Amino acid sequence: MEEEKRKKLLDLFRSKLDRPMQYYLDVCTRCGICKDACFAYASVPKTEYTPVWRAEVVRKIYKRYFKWTGKIFPFLGKNTEIDDEGMKQLYEAAYTCTGCRRCMVYCPFGIDTQAIQSVAKLLLIGNESAPEELSMLADASIEKGKSLDLYKESFIQGIKNLEKEVIAKWKGESDQIIPLDVEGANILYVALAGAHSIVPAASILNAAKENWTLSFFEAVNFGAFVGDPRKTQLIAKRIIDEAIRLKVKEVTICECGTAYRVMKHLVGEQPFEVTHIAEVMARYLKEDRIKVERDRIKGIITYHDPCQSGRNGGVIEEPRYVLQQLTSKFVEMSPNREYNLCCGGGGGLVALENEDFREETGKSKVNQIKETGAAILATGCENCNTQLKFLGERYHLGIEVEFLTNLVANSLLLE
Amino acid sequence: MSDEIKVNKTMDLKGLACPQPVIKVNKGIKEIEVGQVLEAITTDPGSLADFPAWARTSGNEILKTEQESGLIRFLIKRVK
Numbered sequence: 001m002e003e004e005k006r007k008k009l010l011d012l013f014r015s016k017l018d019r020p021m022q023y024y025l026d027v028c029t030r031c032g033i034c035k036d037a038c039f040a041y042a043s044v045p046k047t048e049y050t051p052v053w054r055a056e057v058v059r060k061i062y063k064r065y066f067k068w069t070g071k072i073f074p075f076l077g078k079n080t081e082i083d084d085e086g087m088k089q090l091y092e093a094a095y096t097c098t099g100c101r102r103c104m105v106y107c108p109f110g111i112d113t114q115a116i117q118s119v120a121k122l123l124l125i126g127n128e129s130a131p132e133e134l135s136m137l138a139d140a141s142i143e144k145g146k147s148l149d150l151y152k153e154s155f156i157q158g159i160k161n162l163e164k165e166v167i168a169k170w171k172g173e174s175d176q177i178i179p180l181d182v183e184g185a186n187i188l189y190v191a192l193a194g195a196h197s198i199v200p201a202a203s204i205l206n207a208a209k210e211n212w213t214l215s216f217f218e219a220v221n222f223g224a225f226v227g228d229p230r231k232t233q234l235i236a237k238r239i240i241d242e243a244i245r246l247k248v249k250e251v252t253i254c255e256c257g258t259a260y261r262v263m264k265h266l267v268g269e270q271p272f273e274v275t276h277i278a279e280v281m282a283r284y285l286k287e288d289r290i291k292v293e294r295d296r297i298k299g300i301i302t303y304h305d306p307c308q309s310g311r312n313g314g315v316i317e318e319p320r321y322v323l324q325q326l327t328s329k330f331v332e333m334s335p336n337r338e339y340n341l342c343c344g345g346g347g348g349l350v351a352l353e354n355e356d357f358r359e360e361t362g363k364s365k366v367n368q369i370k371e372t373g374a375a376i377l378a379t380g381c382e383n384c385n386t387q388l389k390f391l392g393e394r395y396h397l398g399i400e401v402e403f404l405t406n407l408v409a410n411s412l413l414l415e
Numbered sequence: 416m417s418d419e420i421k422v423n424k425t426m427d428l429k430g431l432a433c434p435q436p437v438i439k440v441n442k443g444i445k446e447i448e449v450g451q452v453l454e455a456i457t458t459d460p461g462s463l464a465d466f467p468a469w470a471r472t473s474g475n476e477i478l479k480t481e482q483e484s485g486l487i488r489f490l491i492k493r494v495k
Contacts, residue, residue, distance in 0.1 A: 144464055157463070157482060158463040161482060193436070194431075
């Protein structure tokens with residue numbers, strides 16, 4: 001590796017070295033408690049799948065270049081050079097970690113492995129060896145924000161084509177079945193690209209007689225997955241600008257855990273509230289703004305807490321409240337809530353070509369699901385939904401994986 | 416949905432979860448030669464904005480977009 005590039009990578013590393021990061025890199029005692037918290041290690045007990053190993057890859061570079069012992073005696077101790085081999089190790093560490101932060105809950109020092117892996121991801125971006133898929137998706141999202149006028153009309157037509165599906169679920173009447181660009185709306189609903197993320201939510205919002213509008217942008221933030229702080233902010237800014245332009249009171253994020261966490265917790269205070277669609281559905285049910293037929297959906301239902309909206313986002317009780325209105329046969333997984341095991345699809349992993357890894361490290365999740373005896377596995381995140389369906393197929397679970405919005409929309413009682 | 420543009424490869428992307436349609440198109444375009452045309456069929460309304468944005472950033476060209484019966488069809492020329 002050329003010296004100039006190494007210097008650039010060190011500058012990137014330095015840009016992440018705030019006080020919390022130095023703490024995370026300095027205080028680990030290698031007690032190993034974190035290893036048992038990791039879904040990947042619980043499934044496949046390889047050292048490389050422990051949070052402490054992943055952190056050590058970054059920590060050894062830190063020691064080599066930022067601690068006086070490493071600077072003066074680089075040949076002593078376990079230091080890692082910034083070179084091609086070092087970058088390979090960083091890739092292995094960063095992209096076998098979903099950033100679920102379950103290890104942080106168990107760590108006696110509260111060391112944030114996801115934050116440590118954000119250093120690894122930033123160095124990979126600087127080295128131009130971050131996953132091409134994630135960088136490409138982040139760039140396309142930013143481009144969409146710049147050139148929306150070019151695509152607006154065809155998008156509006158595409159949304160119009162979904163209206164029949166919304167009416168089929170909602171069975172109501174309105175001038176605007178899927179409203180767009182409504183100034184002064186109460187809610188800006190930010191969906192994903194697929195109809196499955198728009199149709200059920202539109203049915204529910206309409207059934208509640210909400211004054212809402214659909215965002216032109218997709219909620220997912222690929223800048224966050226690839227670990228690029230600049231792109232993360234640019235992608236979020238498209239939605240923030242739209243919300244401010246329309247003067248909405250609330251931005252409601254669809255079933256996408258990372259999108260919710262970024263908008264709720266990582267972009268600073270905004271002149272609107274940020275909610276997850278599960279919170280909005282729980283509110284409508286509590287206020288009798290929507291009614292559902294309990295037990296219209298047959299079979300035992302369990303719930304997978306998405307790491308980013310649950311443990312890291314705080315949306316924990318609302319999905320349970322919603323499910324308890326839908327069914328008398330709700331069962332918890334064990335462990336659950338902030339202690340729930342990651343499904344293995346987060347952190348952008350579900351978008352990469354790593355099916356064998358995702359299958360083998362999903363074993364602990366599969367066992368957790370099997371123990372519930374559920375016929376339906378509900379979740380509130382697109383990444384989780386995709387990974388859980390994948391695990392269901394690979395392990396022949398015979399379980400139906402459903403979004404919360406779809407379960408609610410299919411249970412709506414209409415006046 | 417008919418035209419006179421010669422299609423060299425077709426990808427059925429109907430019903431795929433986010434973000435698979437764009438990822439698969441990004442991969443599929445590399446499997447044809449520069450100047451050839453990829454046909455992509457999706458059901459995602461978001462692809463109507465996502466695909467053109469991807470084409471601009473990846474330097475490819477969308478020759479045609481059609482919507483019919485819930486299906487969206489793109490003809491994309493590999494430019495580089």
